[in-house]
Amino acid sequence: MRLFPRRRPTPTPTPAPQATPQTWTPEGTTVTQRYLGLAGATVLVYSSGSLYFAASCLGCTYQAATDQELREAKAAELANAHAAQCRALPRGVPERPDDATAATIVRTRVRELQRYVDERHFTLDDFLADRVYLQRGRDWILAALIDLAEREPQVLKVTVGRPSESGNTYTYLTALPRQSCTTTSDWR
Template identity: 35%
Template sequence: MALPLFTRTRPVPVIESDPEPWSEIGETWMPEGITVVERYWNQANAVVLVYSGDESCYYHVVTCLGCHFNVAHDPDGSRDHRLTLNDAGRVANEHATTCRALSRTIPDRPNDDDARDQLRKTVLGCQLRDKDAEIHLSAFDLGRLTLQRTNGWIETELQQLAADRPDLVVAQTSYGTPKNYFVLPRPEELRG
C-alpha cells in the first residue's frame, strides 16, 4: 500500500463577510431643503451638484463636493443674474472638467441650534451700513448643503428672529402672514 506523499491537508477557511460599503460621495445624496437636479463628476470622481432651494426649481446653485467651489450667479460676469438650469449645467460642466479635488465627506445635518447660528450669521451678512436690506430665501441658497433645512423652517426661524431681535430683523406682513423680511442697518455707535 502506497502512502501519499503529503498526507496532511489544511482546511480552507471560510470567511463570510460582507464587503465594506463605499462611503457616500454625493451620488445619491439628497439633503433636506434642496432638490438636486444634476450631478457631474470631476477628474478625481468628486461630485459637482446642481441644486435648487426653491420649490419651482427655476434658479440653481452649483457646488463641488471635492473643492469649495460654490456659485449661485454666473461666474463669467457676462450676465449678472442667478443661474438657470442651462447656465448651471454649463458652469458645473466647466468646473468638473478642470477640478482635480478628491471627494470630501458629505456634511452632517446640523442640530437645530447650529442651524439657527448659521441662519443668524447669514442674516448679519446681509446687513447694510445705512439702509434696510431685504432678505429673500435665495440668500440662504449657497449655504443650503450645510444648513439642510426647508424653506418653511427658514421662514419660521426668520419670524422668530424678528420677534426676538426687532432691532435686527423686521417682518413685513401681508394678510397676517410675514412675507418680506428686512435686516436693519447697524446702529450708529457700532459702525466702524
C-alpha cells in the same frame, strides 16, 4: 453523534444604504444635475423649488449663487466648468448640523445681507447656496428667521402679508441697516 449537523445559517442583517454624493439630495432641494470632478468630488446643481438654482461642490468649498440669481443653464455651466478643474477628493456627504449650528448659519447670512445705509429686502432664495450645509427645508429656515427677528429686532424685520387670490400668504423679510459701531465689542 452527528458529524455534520444541518443548521440553517444565521442571516446577517444588511446595513441600511448610506447616502453617497452620487445619490444624496440636501433636504428641501431638488438636485437636477451632478458633475464629477477630476479627483472624484461631486458638484451638485440644485433648486429649492423656485426659478433659481445654485451649484455646490462636495469636495471643496466652491459655491455658485451666493449673491446672484442663477437660472439652471447658467448654474450648470458654472458647475461643469468647476468640475473640469476641481482636483478635490470626495469628502462624502456633509453631516447635518444641529439646530443651534444651523441657526447660526442663518444668522450669519442675514448679517451678510445687511447694509450700512438702507434696508435690504430678501427672500428665502437668498439661502439657496447654504442649503447644502443647512440641510433644512423652507419651513425650518422661515421659523429660524422669525425667531431671529423676535430675539434681535434691530437685525431683521419679518412681515407676513395677507393671502393673495391664489391663497398664498407672503412673508416679507427685511435686513435692517447696521448701526454705527462705536467700540469693537459692538462688532458682530
